[in-house]
Amino acid sequence: MDILAEADEGVVVVENQLERTDHSHLGQLLTYAAGRDAWTLIWITPEMRDEHRAALDWLNRWTTDEIEAYGVEVRAVRIGDSLPAPEFRAVAFPNNWSKQARSRNPESSMSNDERSRRVDFFDTLARRALERKLTDSTGFGSVAKSKSFPCRVGERGLKYWVDLRTSGVASVQLEIRTGDMGRNESIIEALEGDMVSIGQELGFEPQFFRPDPDGRRGRIKGAVMTFRDASINDPPDQIEETLVWCLEGLGGFQRVLEPRLRVIIDELDSEEA
Numbered sequence: 001m002d003i004l005a006e007a008d009e010g011v012v013v014v015e016n017q018l019e020r021t022d023h024s025h026l027g028q029l030l031t032y033a034a035g036r037d038a039w040t041l042i043w044i045t046p047e048m049r050d051e052h053r054a055a056l057d058w059l060n061r062w063t064t065d066e067i068e069a070y071g072v073e074v075r076a077v078r079i080g081d082s083l084p085a086p087e088f089r090a091v092a093f094p095n096n097w098s099k100q101a102r103s104r105n106p107e108s109s110m111s112n113d114e115r116s117r118r119v120d121f122f123d124t125l126a127r128r129a130l131e132r133k134l135t136d137s138t139g140f141g142s143v144a145k146s147k148s149f150p151c152r153v154g155e156r157g158l159k160y161w162v163d164l165r166t167s168g169v170a171s172v173q174l175e176i177r178t179g180d181m182g183r184n185e186s187i188i189e190a191l192e193g194d195m196v197s198i199g200q201e202l203g204f205e206p207q208f209f210r211p212d213p214d215g216r217r218g219r220i221k222g223a224v225m226t227f228r229d230a231s232i233n234d235p236p237d238q239i240e241e242t243l244v245w246c247l248e249g250l251g252g253f254q255r256v257l258e259p260r261l262r263v264i265i266d267e268l269d270s271e272e273a
Contacts, residue, residue: 004032010039010157010179017045021052037156037179041069048073048091056092068094117232117239118164122147124243125162134250145232149250153261160253162246170230170242172249174257176222183268184211188222190264191257201256224257 003014013036015029021043033041043056048071059069071092076084125147129135135149145165151158157178163171176184191198192208199205209223226249230242 004036010177011036012040012042013038014042014044017043019045020047021045021049026052026055039067039179041067042072043070044072044074044088046074053092060092060094070094114232118145121164121232121239121243125246128243128247129250132247132251134247134254151258151261152254153258153265155261155265158261160250162250164230164232164242164246168229168231169227170246171225171227172246172253173223173225174253176224181211184222186268187261187264188224191224191260194260198256198260202252204252206253224253 002016005012013032017025056069056071073089077087146163149160161173206224206226
């Protein structure tokens with residue numbers, strides 16, 4: 001394995017090959033993906049053989065939508081007297097990937113005013129979260145419609161999201177996306193079983209969402225969420241209220257849920273041992 005990364009959707013493994021693809025590198029890619037419980041597989045090569053492109057297409061067709069396999073050809077191009085530069089071309093990818101990639105671009109439909117508002121909102125959120133020790137480090141300059149924060153319980157696939165959209169809804173959620181639908185279900189079931197005490201300690205009643213058995217992307221996860229009416233286009237005083245609400249929700253989730261999560265995860269690990 002040449003590169004191991006972690007994105008919002010899960011672990012990414014990248015296999016680089018300097019020559020035409022072969023069976024050995026395909027086996028390595030699959031072995032590393034299985035060993036790391038990866039959700040995204042990327043194979044980069046100067047030339048993708050037809051049978052290996054077909055293998056990646058087969059993976060995309062027959063695995064759940066949580067698994068994505070990409071075949072990427074790379075070549076050097078030169079414009080005029082410029083230095084050679086790499087050009088990447090996807091030759092194998094999940095169904096509807098190009099359409100989904102466009103729809104996931106947060107800037108594609110934003111006005112300059114909304115873009116500026118989002119940078120201000122999420123930069124302020126990140127800075128205050130850092131000051132309150134709700135996170136150790138975080139990025140700035142985001143124009144996205146949501147921002148993630150780590151869940152500090154030592155379980156991959158757990159994280160918090162703060163979301164603010166133009167549709168009039170703000171939310172704070174604990175996302176439970178471990179890569180194992182049964183484990184997701186067990187974690188959310190245990191939390192939901194303690195919902196009365198959790199609500200009392202938080203001072204509000206969160207909503208609990210179980211994984212959907214159809215296994216479509218984004219729906220095999222569990223979540224604990226709280227909502228309020230808000231929009232990125234609200235006036236400054238309401239934006240400030242939303243910022244305070246988001247930080248209180250994030251801090252409350254960390255304070256109330258994380259001790260319970262540690263116990264739940266320890267019990268699950270003991271049962272699996």
